Each structure stands twice: as C-alpha cells, then as structure tokens.
Amino acid sequence: MSKYTMHVLVCGGTGCISSRSKEIVENLNLHIKEVGMEDSVQILTTGCFGFCEKGPIVKILPDNTFYVQVKPEDVEEIVKEHIVKGRKVERLLYVNPTTSDSVSDSKHMEFYKKQMRVALRNCGFIDPENIEEYIARDGYGALGKVLSMTQQEVIDEMKKSGLRGRGGGGFPTGLKWEFAYKNKSDQKYVVCNADEGDPGAFMDRSILEGDPHSIVEAMAICGYAIGANRGLVYIRAEYPLAVKRLETAILAAREYGLLGHDILGTGFDFDIEIKFGAGAFVCGEETALIHSMEGMRGEPTTKPPFPAESGYWGKPTNVNNVETFANVPVVFLKGADWFSKIGTEKSKGTKVFALAGKINNVGLIEVPMGITLREVIYDIGGGIKDGKKFKAVQTGGPSGGCLTEKDLDTPIDFDNLIAKGSMMGSGGMIVMDETDCMPAVAKFYLEFTEEESCGKCTPCRVGTKRLLEILEKIIAGNGTMEDLETLKELSQVIKDTALCGLGQTAPNPILSTLEAFEDEYIAHVRDHKCPAGKCTALLQYNITDKCIGCTACARICPVNAISGSPKQQHTIDQTKCIKCGACMTKCRFGAIVRE
Amino acid sequence: MTKIMSLDQLKTLRDNVKNKVDLRVKGENVENMVVVRVAMATCGIASGAREVMNYLAELIRDEDIENVVITQSGCMGYCYAEPTIEVTLPGKEPVVYGNVDKAKAKEILEKHILGGEMADGIIPAIHKSLDE
Numbered sequence: 001m002s003k004y005t006m007h008v009l010v011c012g013g014t015g016c017i018s019s020r021s022k023e024i025v026e027n028l029n030l031h032i033k034e035v036g037m038e039d040s041v042q043i044l045t046t047g048c049f050g051f052c053e054k055g056p057i058v059k060i061l062p063d064n065t066f067y068v069q070v071k072p073e074d075v076e077e078i079v080k081e082h083i084v085k086g087r088k089v090e091r092l093l094y095v096n097p098t099t100s101d102s103v104s105d106s107k108h109m110e111f112y113k114k115q116m117r118v119a120l121r122n123c124g125f126i127d128p129e130n131i132e133e134y135i136a137r138d139g140y141g142a143l144g145k146v147l148s149m150t151q152q153e154v155i156d157e158m159k160k161s162g163l164r165g166r167g168g169g170g171f172p173t174g175l176k177w178e179f180a181y182k183n184k185s186d187q188k189y190v191v192c193n194a195d196e197g198d199p200g201a202f203m204d205r206s207i208l209e210g211d212p213h214s215i216v217e218a219m220a221i222c223g224y225a226i227g228a229n230r231g232l233v234y235i236r237a238e239y240p241l242a243v244k245r246l247e248t249a250i251l252a253a254r255e256y257g258l259l260g261h262d263i264l265g266t267g268f269d270f271d272i273e274i275k276f277g278a279g280a281f282v283c284g285e286e287t288a289l290i291h292s293m294e295g296m297r298g299e300p301t302t303k304p305p306f307p308a309e310s311g312y313w314g315k316p317t318n319v320n321n322v323e324t325f326a327n328v329p330v331v332f333l334k335g336a337d338w339f340s341k342i343g344t345e346k347s348k349g350t351k352v353f354a355l356a357g358k359i360n361n362v363g364l365i366e367v368p369m370g371i372t373l374r375e376v377i378y379d380i381g382g383g384i385k386d387g388k389k390f391k392a393v394q395t396g397g398p399s400g401g402c403l404t405e406k407d408l409d410t411p412i413d414f415d416n417l418i419a420k421g422s423m424m425g426s427g428g429m430i431v432m433d434e435t436d437c438m439p440a441v442a443k444f445y446l447e448f449t450e451e452e453s454c455g456k457c458t459p460c461r462v463g464t465k466r467l468l469e470i471l472e473k474i475i476a477g478n479g480t481m482e483d484l485e486t487l488k489e490l491s492q493v494i495k496d497t498a499l500c501g502l503g504q505t506a507p508n509p510i511l512s513t514l515e516a517f518e519d520e521y522i523a524h525v526r527d528h529k530c531p532a533g534k535c536t537a538l539l540q541y542n543i544t545d546k547c548i549g550c551t552a553c554a555r556i557c558p559v560n561a562i563s564g565s566p567k568q569q570h571t572i573d574q575t576k577c578i579k580c581g582a583c584m585t586k587c588r589f590g591a592i593v594r595e
Numbered sequence: 596m597t598k599i600m601s602l603d604q605l606k607t608l609r610d611n612v613k614n615k616v617d618l619r620v621k622g623e624n625v626e627n628m629v630v631v632r633v634a635m636a637t638c639g640i641a642s643g644a645r646e647v648m649n650y651l652a653e654l655i656r657d658e659d660i661e662n663v664v665i666t667q668s669g670c671m672g673y674c675y676a677e678p679t680i681e682v683t684l685p686g687k688e689p690v691v692y693g694n695v696d697k698a699k700a701k702e703i704l705e706k707h708i709l710g711g712e713m714a715d716g717i718i719p720a721i722h723k724s725l726d727e
C-alpha cells in the first residue's frame with residue numbers, strides 16, 4: 001500500500017502552465033509541508049484534463065473533487081480547509097451554468113458526461129514523467145502481449161480493430177502496417193508524425209505532454225509488426241514541453257529495458273530518436289515530413305511510391321499520427337473486438353477534438369465516433385458564447401469546410417463529414433456565431449495555406465495566391481459576380497491538379513462557405529454590405545438628425561473626419577473615415593449609426 | 596533500476612506499483628466505494644490514529660479488498676474518543692466510531708465494511724461535512 005492517503009493532481013498542460021499552474025504546485029508543496037502532511041499527501045503534475053476553459057484545474061482524490069480556475073493564492077485555503085479539515089472549498093467548484101448548482105466531481109459535469117477517453121486515458125490521471133505510473137496503468141503490457149504474437153497476427157488484430165488514421169486522412173492503420181510489413185528490406189522505419197499544424201488544434205501536443213509513454217509503446221508495437229528496429233518522432237520545436245516529456249519518456253523506457261536491445265528477453269530490438277521540425281504546415285504531409293527528416297527541403301513528392309515502399313532514406317517506412325499511436329496499446333490490451341464496438345460502421349473508436357471559437361467550454365474532448373455535432377457543441381461545449389446564435393462550425397482546419405445548422409444532427413465520422421463537404425482532419429473544431437463573416441473566415445484560412453504552400457507545384461503556389469486576392473477584393477467591396485464564378489472554377493482546378501494534400505484541400509474553406517453562405521458572398525459583391533458587420537471596408541458610419549452638435553465625436557475622431565459647427569448636426573467625411581467606431585462609442589445621444 | 600527482462604518481470608513490477616495509482620482509480624468511482632476516513636489531527640495521531648490507519652490499509656491489501664478507500668481528515672471534533680474513524684458505505688449515511696484501536700479496526704472492517712452490520716462503539720454524529 002502506498003503511504004499516501006490523498007492525491008492532489010494539478011494540470012501541467014501548456015495552457016494551465018500559462019495560467020500559473022507551476023506556482024500552484026509550488027504553493028501546494030509549501031503549505032502541505034506547513035501543516036506537516038507531506039508524508040500522506042502526494043502532489044502530482046499531470047497532463048491535460050481537457051477543460052481548458054476552466055483551467056488551471058486541481059483535482060483531489062479519493063474525494064474526487066474538481067477545482068476549477070484555481071489561482072496560486074487559493075492554495076492555502078484548499079490545503080487548510082479541504083486537505084486538513086475535509087471541507088470542500090465551495091467557491092472553487094465548477095458551477096453548472098444552467099442550474100447554478102456547484103458540481104464537485106467531473107463525472108457529473110455536462111462537459112465530461114458524453115466523453116469517452118481512450119487516446120486520452122492517462123491524460124490528467126498520471127504523472128507523465130514517471131514511467132512507473134504508466135506501468136501501473138498496464139503500460140507496456142500491450143507490447144509484452146504483442147511480442148508473443150506473430151507479425152501477421154499483430155497486423156490482423158490491427159485490421160480487425162478498424163482503427164483509421166487520426167491525422168486527417170482516415171486510412172486504415174492495419175492496412176498501412178501490412179504494406180510496410182510486406183515490403184522486404186534490411187532496414188525499415190517507424191515514424192510518428194507529431195507535426196501538428198492546423199490552427200487551433202492541440203490534441204497531439206496534449207497526448208505527448210500527458211501520456212508520452214503510450215506513443216513510445218505504440219511505436220515499438222508497430223516496429224515489431226512491420227519489422228523495423230528504428231523509430232523517429234518528427235515533432236515541432238515549438239512544442240518544448242511535449243519534447244521534454246517525450247525525451248524523459250524515451251530515456252526512462254531505455255533504462256527499464258523497454259527500448260533498446262532484446263526487449264523483454266524476446267530478441268526484439270527497437271529504439272526511438274526525436275527529429276525536430278521548424279513548424280512548416282506542409283511537413284505534416286508524410287513525404288514532405290520524410291524529406292525534412294533527411295535534411296532536405298520540406299517538400300512533398302508524388303505518391304506512389306508510398307513511404308511503405310520507399311520512405312526515409314528510400315527504405316520502407318510507416319508513418320502514423322500521434323493520436324493514432326495513442327490508440328494502439330488499447331487495441332491490444334482490450335482487444336480488437338472491444339475497440340471495434342465503439343463508433344460507427346466504418347469509423348471505429350473515439351476521436352479527440354480541440355473545441356475552440358465562440359463556444360462556452362473551450363477545451364480538449366474525446367468522444368465516440370457517431371456522436372452528433374449538436375451533442376458536441378451544445379452538451380459538451382455548453383453552447384454558443386454570450387447567448388449568440390450558432391452559425392457554422394469549421395472542422396478539419398484549413399483543409400476542411402464549414403458545417404451549418406442543418407448538419408448538426410449528422411453523426412460525426414470520417415465518411416459523413418466528407419459527404420457534407422468537410423472532413424475530420426486532425427480534429428480542430430472552430431465554432432462560429434452570427435457575428436462571423438464567412439468570406440472573411442475563408443480568407444483567414446487562405447492566408448494560412450497561401451503562406452504555408454511550399455511552392456513546389458504551380459496550382460498551389462499561384463492558385464492559392466489568386467484565390468486569396470479575389471477574396472480580398474470581395475471583402476474590400478470591389479468584387480464582381482464573375483469573381484464568384486472564378487473562385488469556384490479556380491478552386492476546382494487546384495483541387496484536381498495540386499501535388500499534395502495541402503493544395504488539394506486548400507480551396508475547401510472557400511467551396512464550403514460558398515455553398516452554404518452564397519447569399520453572404522453576394523451581399524458583399526452586389527450590395528456592398530457585410531451582413532455580419534465584420535468587413536470594415538463595407539461599413540459606413542453616419543450621423544443622424546438625433547445629433548445635437550455637442551462636438552464630442554469630432555473631438556474623439558483620430559483622423560479628424562468629423563466636422564460641423566457646435567449645436568449643428570455633424571457629418572462624417574467618408575473618404576477620411578477609418579471605421580474605428582470611436583465616435584459611435586462616444587456619442588451619448590445614439591445619433592451615430594453603423595450600416 | 597535493473598532492466599525488465601521478461602513479460603513476467605513487467606507484470607511483477609506492475610503489481611508492485613499499482614498502488615501508486617490505486618487511490619485515483621478508486622477515487623474516480625468513489626460513490627461506489629466504502630470510504631474510511633481516519634481523523635488525523637494532532638490529538639488523533641497522538642492517540643494512535645496513524646497506526647490504526649496503516650493497520651487498516653495493510654488488512655485491506657492483504658485480503659485484496661477492492662472496494663474500500665482509506666483517506667484522512669483533520670479533527671472531527673471527538674477529541675474525547677480518539678482515534679476516531681468515519682465509515683461511509685455507498686449511498687449510506689456516514690457512521691463514526693470512537694476509541695478505535697487495532698482490534699476495533701479489525702472488527703469494524705469485518706462486521707461493518709464487509710458485513711454491512713454496524714459494530715459497537717458508534718458515536719452519535721454531531722457534525723456534517725459539506726460534501727454530503
């Protein structure tokens with residue numbers, strides 16, 4: 001029996017660390033010592049709990065109490081009241097916004113009720129820097145099991161589980177392993193793609209920060225299955241904490257003999273090294289990723305040959321994404337049958353999503369495939385911020401598309417999202433409300449892809465640039481109806497001719513917003529209006545006859561665009577106006593309108 | 596750390612370290628657990644609460660009792676009857692025992708926790724914690 005009778009878990013994900021969770025841990029250590037309980041209370045830094053909106057999170061067990069938005073200054077009270085006296089600190093509990101009741105354990109929060117944690121099973125539960133905590137959770141047990149199976153049996157089990165690539169493509173993982181297995185070679189490689197690049201996506205980072213050993217174990221399993229003894233993790237240097245925890249995990253695994261020569265006495269050798277990426281979006285594409293690891297330019301090449309045939313240094317290479325790997329040990333521990341019972345017919349298991357945008361509960365969630373968008377946005381996400389109206393949700397990042405009100409009841413899986421004109425992508429989910437302008441959203445993503453295009457093929461290099469220019473023209477109010485046609489046509493050409501996934505999917509945000517919100521584009525072009533009131537070029541501030549000539553607006557205007565004599569109605573010189581809205585805020589008579 | 600050389604060694608290590616996370620696994624499911632709270636204020640410790648708690652923990656480990664979690668609280672206010680422990684069966688009101696020594700602890704475990712019948716030595720509850 002462990003000597004500790006109480007565990008205090010503090011979220012040590014990047015988000016919570018930015019909100020001073022390290023200081024919380026320091027204060028906990030200090031105050032626990034002060035009351036002389038350091039021998040019975042264990043303080044642990046864990047990975048992400050997912051409820052980032054309410055971070056930093058402090059969880060106390062066995063009382064199963066979940067404190068939210070904890071500040072380092074609150075620690076003393078937690079220690080003196082809860083830990084010493086056993087009384088919960090009411091003011092730090094989560095308050096259910098609909099019922100105004102405080103909820104002390106996470107199981108009864110709407111945010112967690114519909115979640116199912118498979119890939120995130122250990123995030124927010126174990127200390128990611130302690131290999132024994134991972135082993136206590138049956139860690140490396142899957143590897144042990146696999147090493148007593150034949151390679152073909154491992155691959156068959158993988159195929160049976162129905163696991164599909166979580167990085168975006170959704171390719172069946174077992175099949176991918178089989179290709180790499182069947183290609184004979186003296187040297188093969190396993191690569192973990194941790195080049196998470198979608199704006200707003202942070203699921204891979206959270207897994208690496210919260211449960212790095214699951215990736216180490218899964219890569220070793222994959223290595224055994226395909227016959228590789230070397231693994232490489234390609235990770236962005238801009239994820240320092242994930243890198244550090246992964247390095248710690250690899251070192252510990254070596255020390256325990258779970259990486260290296262003759263693993264578990266079976267004669268199987270496997271080791272992992274880390275390769276750093278500079279953060280180019282295109283390097284998430286597997287061929288570009290491999291070239292980048294070889295020290296070449298991060299540019300994609302045509303497939304075939306697929307990496308399974310000729311990858312890293314021309315050798316058979318299997319590339320899987322972080323979240324895919326995180327599922328692998330579970331498939332072997334609980335069995336392919338267990339795994340394939342979760343989800344829909346063609347999409348098995350769960351998916352991690354990063355919920356962001358105009359939603360109440362921003363955070364990292366994991367749900368079974370087949371859940372509807374409505375459940376994700378309203379039940380788990382807690383609905384739209386400030387009581388505004390839902391407009392659309394962007395899934396799949398810059399490669400995906402927008403889904404609207406009518407798609408809310410569609411079960412989420414790989415194929416349904418594609419049928420609706422979007423895609424699963426890596427799992428970013430950005431929620432937009434009525435004040436978001438759709439052409440501007442499309443422009444945001446095009447700015448990203450245009451910037452990130454590697455420039456190797458013309459459709460992507462020039463095409464995204466032209467698309468962006470047309471969008472800018474529309475947003476500035478200078479678009480024509482022909483421009484809308486050109487947008488569609490050019491988008492189609494780029495989709496058909498670009499070399500890699502980046503270019504082939506770059507027009508998706510335009511196509512899907514054009515499809516669902518064509519009226520909004522037309523309003524910009526024909527009526528020179530932005531219905532959402534976002535595009536400044538299409539706005540006009542005017543002074544009505546309510547004006548009493550107090551001159552307050554003229555004095556506040558930073559560009560002196562407002563003129564008029566005192567006690568007379570003022571006017572705005574539209575050629576000078578920069579649409580900052582300062583006059584409207586200043587006017588006490590409601591005389592200034594925005595149109 | 597010596598290297599783990601076989602699956603059996605891995606399993607042995609797992610069994611040895613399992614208790615590191617046991618409290619958390621049980622805590623996640625605390626509403627289905629029997630919670631034993633030992634009052635561990637200065638007076639309790641001075642009267643032997645720590646020995647009682649360790650003894651209970653040993654009993655539970657040795658007999659592989661899965662549905663019990665032992666934790667501690669501060670002073671429950673029954674200083675005349677230390678050591679005191681509070682036993683809460685799932686869905687039931689907490690019951691507090693006073694003057695608990697090792698023999699009493701064993702009796703409570705066998706009769707109350709495992710058998711569901713109350714043992715002698717109950718103190719009428721005068722307190723209520725906020726979480727009930």
